[in-house]
Amino acid sequence: MLQRPSQAPGVFAAVGLPPVVWLFALFLAPLAVIWTYSFGENRTLVDIAITGSWGNYARALKPLYLAILLKSMGFAALTTVLCFILGLPVALAITFAGRRAKLLLLVAIMLPFWTNLLIRTYALMAILRTEGLINAGLGALWGLVPGLPPFEPLPLINNNFAVVVGLVYVHLPFMVLPLYAALDRLDRSLIEASLDLGAGHLATLWRVVVPLALPGIVSGIIITFIPALGAYLTPDLLGGTNSQMIANVIERQFRSANDWPFGAALSFLLMYLTFAALMVQAIISRRSAEREAAR
C-alpha cells in the first residue's frame, strides 16, 4: 500500500527533499536560464538583455539554419533506417538463440555500447582515414594488378558518408536492445502457425512479426533517432565542413561565436524536436495498449 505523506512526514521530507531540490536547482534552473536567454539579445559581449523577442527563433528558421536542422533530421532518419535494417536480423537471431548463445550475443551487442563514445569514433577515424586501414588494404590489392594507374584513396572521411557510418556505428545497440525486448515477448506459436500455413520466412516477418512487435519497433526507432539527432562528436570528428549538424552549430554559438541567445534558441528547438519524437512514441504505445485491452 502506498502511504500518504501525512502518515510519515519526517520520512517523506528526508527522502523527498534532496532529490527534488537538486532537480530544481541544478537541472531545471540551468535549463530555465537558457530558455530565458533564447528570448534575449546580446548587448555587449557579456551583457544579455532579455527583451522577450522571438528574433532568435526567427533567425534559427532562416534558410541557412533551417537547412542544417533539416539535414540533421535527415541524417538521424537515415541512421535510424540503417540501424533498423542492420539490427532486425540481429535481434531475431538473439531472440531465437539458445541460452548460452543468447547471453553471448547480448554481451557482444552491449560491450561497444559501454565503450567510450570518443574512443569508438576515434577507432572509426583510424579505419576511414585517407591513409587508414580500408584505403591501405584497397591500395595493396590495387598494387597486385599490374598496369593500373596509381591508386586514388577513396574519400571515406570528412564527408556526409563518414557521419552516417559513424552514427550507425554508435547507435546500433540502441536499436537492437529494444527490438530484442519486443521480439522476446512475442507468442511464438503465432510465428510457427504462419510458417506451417505456408507463409515464407520473409512474409512471416513482414506480416506477423513486425505488426505484433510494432510498439517495440517504434521505441527502438525513437531511442535511436533522438541521440542521433543531437549528435555532436560524430559530425565534429568524422564530418567535413559540409556535414555540420545542429549540435555543432549550437556549440559554435556558445564557444566561438559568443551568441548565447541564438545558441539558446537553437538548443530549445532541438529539445522541442526531441519531445515531439517522444510524444509520437507515447501516442503509439498507448494506442497499441488500448488495442490489446480491447481484444
Add this chain to the structure above:
Amino acid sequence: MKGPLDYLARWPLRLWLAMVGAFLYLPLLALVVFSFNDSRRITVWRGFSLRWYAELFDDGELVAAFGNSLVIAAASTIISLILGTLAALLLWRFRFAGKAPLEALLGLPIVVPEICLGVAFLVFFTAIVPWPTELPWPLNLGAIIIAHATFSFSFVALVVRARLASFDGALAEAARDLGAGEWLIFRDIMVPHMVPGLVAGALLAFTLSLDDFVITFFTSGPDTITFPIKVYSMVRFSVTPAVNAASTLLILLTAGLTALALWLQGADIAKQAA
C-alpha cells in the same frame, strides 16, 4: 534437428551476424592492435612494442587528466547513488500530489540532448553561479561533478526502483510491529534488499561519468582537463598510437567494470533461482 524458428542455424543469418560483428568490432580491434605497434603509423605493422604506453605514463598532463576523471566519476557516483536511491524510495513508498509530474521530471535528464544540458551548465556555471576558478584540487572539479551527478542520478533512480518492485512490504511491516524504527528498517532490511540495484546503479553512474565528453566539454575550464577531453585534443591534434594506447586502457577499464556488473547481476539471478 533444426526447428523452423532456429534462425541462428541458418547461414544467411549467420553471415549477417558475422558482418555486423565485424562492423562493430574490427575498428576497436584495430585500435587495440596498433596501440602495440612499434611505429608512428597506425596502419603498417612494424613489430610489438610498449613504447606508446611508456609515453603515456611520461605525459604528466594525461596522467593528471586520468586522475581527474576518476575523482569526478567517484564523487558523482556517490552523489547520484544517494539522490537516486532517495528518489526511488520516495516514488516507491508514497502517493502524493504532483507525483506524476515529478516522475516525468526525473526522466527528463535521460532524454534531454546532451548538447542542451551541456550549454545549460556552461551558462549556469559562468553567468549565474560562477564556479570559482582558483579553488584547490579537487574542489575545482566541483562543477563537472555536479553536472555528472545531475544526469546520472535519474539512471540510478530507475535501476533502484526496478529493484524495489520486488521488495516484500510484509518484511518492513513485521519489523515495525516488532518495534523497529524507520532508520533501523531502512538500514537492516531495505538496504540489504537493494544492494544489487545499488551496485548496478553505481557502476552505471561511474561508467556514464567516465564516458561523458559533451557535458564535460562545456563545464570544464582550462585547468580542469579530464581524460576524454585530453584524448579529444590529442585526436584533434594528431593521430598517433599514443591515442590508441590511452583508448585501450580506458576500454579495458570499462570492459572490466561491465564484466563486474554482469557477474554481480548473474550471481544475484542465481541466488534468486536457488
